[in-house]
Amino acid sequence: MKILVGIKRVIEYSTKIRLKADFSGVETNLVKMSMNPFCEIAIEEAVRLKENGYASEVRVVSVGPSSSQETLRSALALGASSATHILTNRNVEPLGVARLLAEVARKYDSNLVLLGKQSIDEDNSQTGQMLAGLLGWPQATNAFKLTVLWPENKLVEVVREVDAGLETLRLALPAVVTVNLRMNSPRFATLPGILKAKKQPIEILSAQDFGVDITPHTQIMKLELPPKRPACKMVTSVDELINLIRTEAKVI
């Protein structure tokens, strides 16, 4: 089985988000970036499948500017075998990413595409689903457990977390699976892995190389921060609390 893992470089989850001065976008200059946490989980799952003998190759791919290479190298340090970088400075929408991933999957004959269920910057949760549609492959999203069944028949069993509980699906490969938080705990990259990854070549391509149109179909009209929460009022007695609930909050 050949696995393809799509990863994205995003603003570090613990960083406070600031908007650009003209409110045209989020400030990313000198801001801490790192791999999308769900993508880390996808890589961990892929590397485990390789270590357990189910996969012969784990290729990671990322769409983004040159700084995405850092993220690809992190993935290589964690155990990915090869990396492809689709270089673009444009903000690419999920449909554009899905089209590009479809081309990469076709090029490398991938049997299983693993993605994070969403990225923590845009929170779209669309790329995996669109990718499956474009390729005509079965999909399982929000996965928290993946088991390979009967390798000869090429089936995977995926347990998904849904509102009503847990849903178990069986998918015939090739398939697209997007992963959820509780699937695994990503490992620490070993020093030999990190140093080896530094020297590994990364394939660099562009959207034109695949003939994919990444023109956006949406336009951001306005961006604003959520309204500032009013300061917490400390009360000194129960009577004062009741009075405020009546007069200010007006709920009784």
Add this chain to the structure above:
Amino acid sequence: MALRRPFSSTWKLFRQNEVLGSSLQKFYSSSIATTRDSKFNSITEEDVTFFRSVVGPCNVVTSASALEGFNQDWMHTFQGASGLALRPTSTTQVQEILQHCNQRRLAVVPQGGNTGLVGGSVPVFDEVVLSTSRLDQVLAFDPVGGILTCQAGCVLETLNEYAEERGFVMPLDLGAKGSCHIGGNVSTNAGGLRVIRHGSLHGSVLGLEVVLPDGQLLDLNRPLRKDNTGLPLHHLFIGAEGTLGVVTAVSLLLPTRPSVVNVALLACSSFQTVQEIFMEARRSLGEIISAVEFFDRASLDLALRHLPGVADPLPADSAPFYVLLETQGAHGEHDTEKLHNFLAAIMSEEELDTKLRVVGGTLAQGAQQQQQLWRIREGITEALARAGAVFKYDLSMPVPLMYELVEEMRARLREEEDVSVVGYGHLGDDNLHLNISAPSERQSCTRLRGLIEPFVYEWTSNRGGSISAEHGIGQAKAQYMPLAHTPLALNLMRRIKTLFDPNGIMNPYKLLPRQICNSVGA
């Protein structure tokens, strides 16, 4: 003058203390302060009424259950018997309290976050606890100079968040940051994880506001980087452990916030390798080093066993020693390049570098992995507390000697059942944290303690080390002060103490108890 009736609950506890009743045997108390100093009066109803008028009834604590937290230290090693805790909300209130206590000869224990590890922050008998928890305001911040002025009861972690929002960080960091107060940090000259980068509080503290034992306000608060005007009095209070007065406000010089932090964990096959790694790191990483910590396999095992949600970051590279290295800097690429060169050097296959070779290691990818690595090192103290009884030793000595002591202690306690000796600490500051973990019921075992003390202190002292690198003296080490200082030095300390606190009400039985004073003469 009417005979004052002692405050009822304190009276009962006082009677118990007189004979060191069995109810106190659960905890170990310093063997030196076994009798309450009779020069102190007991708290009366009139005192309580007075305090209520000063701080308000909701800031006077008298119920036994609410006082438990004030009377017990964080490690549950020391137990006091105070019947009264006060939470002043202003410096003026602190003055009024101390003035009254000084007149009435009531002993006082200043208490911050109560995270101290030597019993310096809890009462021994019925001393009044003066808590700084309501003195929690930031007073001023100078964004150009990077100077912060705040009240003594501000929690370190809260101050760090305040500083980070403004592009700065606090000049110290320790595992207790979520609970400790800056006033307590200053009074104990707290060290912590980043002394190697930011230096000691004697450098970062620019000024203090202190209330003297007689209630007078000593304003030494100059939020200025440089001020050479006479004898530097504020330094006396840094590390005085509350025995000279109550620190009510602090001015600190803040370092700028780094834009990139890297954390690496290295597995080493011997303590010799640990030392070589440290020297190489200092040489090749230079100014970007912000922390160098080490811990042994026993410490890691303890953390993995007792800390929820903590997993081995290097399951394939088990080793007897681990070094946690952190760098902080203003430029990401510069730091990463330096760090990668250093890591490549220590992973080298060449024969020349065998001394430097590590068994394995990792570089944290992202803030979450960094936090996971720090959680292990910072959590060892907590893991020890969860494991049962702890005998804790914080010692300074040249690095090459550090693990010798750990191994000697292991040999000494070889025959003891279920007792394990762990060694970890601030490698970059010559600071060893030697801990002996035993089943809970052995906390008060004098035989076991006798095997450890005074051997550990004498061993350290004989080799020119310090019996307390950063934890301070408190109750736990007061009796060993003669190992730390000459009679002349101790005498001068006693005289300074008497100068500031003629009635001796501030944190008695700590740091310089009567026995020390008596043995060096008046």
